[in-house]
Amino acid sequence: MAVSGKLATLRLPPLPTIGEIIKLFNLRAEKQLSQNFLLDMRLTDKIVRQAGSLRNAYVCEVGPGPGGLTRSILNAGAADLLVVEKDNRFIPSLKLLAEAAPGRVRIVQGDILTYRMDRGFKHDIAKKWEDEPPELHVIGNLPFSVSTPLIIKWLDCISTRSGPFAFGRTRLTLTFQKEVAERLTASTGSRQRSRLSVMAQTYCTVKNCFTIPGKAFVPKPEVDVGVVHFTPLAQPQIQQPFNLVEKLVKNVFQFRRKHCFRGLAMLFPEAHRTELTHELLRLSCVEPTLRPTELTIPHFRALSDAYGQLCSQSQGLISYEFREEQRLKRLHRKQGTPHHTEAPPAPVEEEEEENKEH
Numbered sequence: 001m002a003v004s005g006k007l008a009t010l011r012l013p014p015l016p017t018i019g020e021i022i023k024l025f026n027l028r029a030e031k032q033l034s035q036n037f038l039l040d041m042r043l044t045d046k047i048v049r050q051a052g053s054l055r056n057a058y059v060c061e062v063g064p065g066p067g068g069l070t071r072s073i074l075n076a077g078a079a080d081l082l083v084v085e086k087d088n089r090f091i092p093s094l095k096l097l098a099e100a101a102p103g104r105v106r107i108v109q110g111d112i113l114t115y116r117m118d119r120g121f122k123h124d125i126a127k128k129w130e131d132e133p134p135e136l137h138v139i140g141n142l143p144f145s146v147s148t149p150l151i152i153k154w155l156d157c158i159s160t161r162s163g164p165f166a167f168g169r170t171r172l173t174l175t176f177q178k179e180v181a182e183r184l185t186a187s188t189g190s191r192q193r194s195r196l197s198v199m200a201q202t203y204c205t206v207k208n209c210f211t212i213p214g215k216a217f218v219p220k221p222e223v224d225v226g227v228v229h230f231t232p233l234a235q236p237q238i239q240q241p242f243n244l245v246e247k248l249v250k251n252v253f254q255f256r257r258k259h260c261f262r263g264l265a266m267l268f269p270e271a272h273r274t275e276l277t278h279e280l281l282r283l284s285c286v287e288p289t290l291r292p293t294e295l296t297i298p299h300f301r302a303l304s305d306a307y308g309q310l311c312s313q314s315q316g317l318i319s320y321e322f323r324e325e326q327r328l329k330r331l332h333r334k335q336g337t338p339h340h341t342e343a344p345p346a347p348v349e350e351e352e353e354e355n356k357e358h
């Protein structure tokens with residue numbers, strides 16, 4: 001395919017392959033850092049295409065490593081690429097890439113979980129929240145142990161329009177363990193429906209783009225990888241504070257095979273659990289015998305609004321944690337001191353983990 005003039009000039013000059021770079025700079029993948037590299041440029045190009053047109057765009061790449069995906073981003077025409085890499089062994093090879101694309105690459109050695117992306121780009125690229133997304137993209141192939149906490153953190157940032165979203169509805173193209181990618185996009189009623197599905201779909205349009213087989217990575221991880229694209233919604237599906245929504249959704253899915261009232265009940269101190277759970281369900285008009293996976297986003301919206309109302313009427317309710325109450329009870333039992341409750345103890349339910357990665 002012929003490459004048009006301007007984009008052709010933005011393409012990188014011939015460089016050693018990523019495999020050669022890895023050998024040249026002795027960049028062995030660190031198992032502890034879950035480093036799995038993509039050496040096949042057709043795959044890195046395919047990931048980059050999911051972001052949309054990057055011509056003259058601003059991009060933050062998280063975890064560039066030896067730079068395979070970085071090259072594809074540059075070849076797609078990004079004008080300003082900021083890379084954030086935690087492992088300093090990669091800095092020399094990234095500098096080589098920066099020299100091959102003069103003025104287009106900025107390198108930050110740091111942790112993406114704490115990096116202040118709102119300071120990484122000039123604010124004149126910002127768009128109003130309700131407008132089209134800005135010409136800023138975040139792209140990354142991160143370790144699974146980082147990508148899940150990171151997306152939760154960034155969903156919170158969407159709710160406050162901070163971090164990468166200080167510039168508007170910045171789009172994200174990120175990799176996840178295949179099963180996590182499926183959860184992020186799972187619809188109501190599906191087996192994979194989970195806390196992540198509800199949280200992601202409350203704040204974003206989420207698309208599971210394609211799956212990369214584990215064997216495409218060096219070294220090969222145990223699992224396949226899903227590429228997921230997020231566009232923040234102009235209007236989140238739920239208007240309550242992020243912490244409130246997250247707490248409610250987490251409680252519901254703690255008992256994912258039970259009726260939803262089991263998890264919802266755990267939002268309330270034992271002494272008032274029954275009456276407040278009934279009140280929550282009455283206010284939200286949600287059927288208590290629906291399973292967590294059967295709840296739609298409008299159900300979660302109604303529940304969050306009702307829970308918000310109850311929290312505003314009862315000081316301290318939002319910070320109540322049933323695990324903490326159980327811990328204190330166990331402690332008192334051990335010490336032989338009574339733990340005062342006004343109601344008989346609730347039956348102890350076996351908790352169900354949402355997934356192993358969390």
Ligand SMILES: C[S@@+](CC[C@H](N)C(=O)[O-])C[C@H]1O[C@@H](n2cnc3c(N)ncnc32)[C@H](O)[C@@H]1O
Binds near residue numbers: 068086087111113143
């Ligand atoms: C799975 S490797 C992918 C490398 C490269 N992007 C590729 O596709 O071949 C993940 C990269 O993220 C980096 N990384 C891990 N945790 C990070 C963090 N918290 N902040 C920034 N980079 C991180 C690792 O050092 C590694 O380079």
